[in-house]
Amino acid sequence: MFERDGVVRARPEEAEDAPAVRRLHMAAFPGPGEADLVDLLRKDPVWLPGLSWVAVDHRGLVIGHALLTRLAVGGGDALALAPVAVAPEWQRTGVGTLVVRAALQAAEGAGERLVVVLGDPRYYRRFGFTPASGHGVTGPYDVPDAVFQALPLAAYDGAPRGAAVYPPPFDAV
Numbered sequence: 740m741f742e743r744d745g746v747v748r749a750r751p752e753e754a755e756d757a758p759a760v761r762r763l764h765m766a767a768f769p770g771p772g773e774a775d776l777v778d779l780l781r782k783d784p785v786w787l788p789g790l791s792w793v794a795v796d797h798r799g800l801v802i803g804h805a806l807l808t809r810l811a812v813g814g815g816d817a818l819a820l821a822p823v824a825v826a827p828e829w830q831r832t833g834v835g836t837l838v839v840r841a842a843l844q845a846a847e848g849a850g851e852r853l854v855v856v857l858g859d860p861r862y863y864r865r866f867g868f869t870p871a872s873g874h875g876v877t878g879p880y881d882v883p884d885a886v887f888q889a890l891p892l893a894a895y896d897g898a899p900r901g902a903a904v905y906p907p908p909f910d911a912v
Contacts, residue, residue: 747802747834749841752791757781759801760793767824772912776822777806779908785809789849790818792842794825794834802826803834805842810855812876813901817853817889818846821909839866843890852895855903860885875900 752760757778764774780786785808794803803825810819820842825835843866846854855871856863857880868888871878878887879902887903 746797747794747829747837749792749794749803749838751789751845752793752804756793756801760791760804763801763804763826764822764824766826767830768822773822773824776908776912777804779911780806780808780906783808783906783908785906785908787818787849790842790845792838792845794829794838794841796829802829803838805835805838807842807846807851807854808906810906811904812853812855812899815852815899815901817855817876817899817903818851819903819905819909820854820856821858823858835862836865843892847892847894850894851892853892853899854890856888856890857882857886858888860888863888863890866890871903877902879903879905 761774790807792805793801796802805823807818807820810817823835823839856868868890870884871887871889872884874889876889
């Protein structure tokens, strides 16, 4: 468990958190795409217990979420960080950073090697993400090089390398 100021703490998602996580994504994004993605990923073999993290406030309300799921890179396995959501009233308060750090530390503790993310490099740089191309990983989407990023974890040994292939739920939304 991770804590910030005794007001917000991060913990692994529990089964009963699913409706609150859906509400959070619906509030944080303009449409249902991210909420639907999380629901689809929960039903897919790429879901990894212990790598979906929530931030809760002092009342126990879910105010942040970060999800890591399995992703193929070349002939090996990596993780995709997506989606990440913070309740609108809690944005820019450190909740996103707290929950992403917690999820990444859980992945490191599980012996995972590499995490990729598609997102704003100004935000994800704080966690150590750099362009994935620098690690020999290419993304499936036509985005600027700086936007598709990778973070090697402690167990990273230079592999996997190659093309990242997101699981089918990512194509459905």
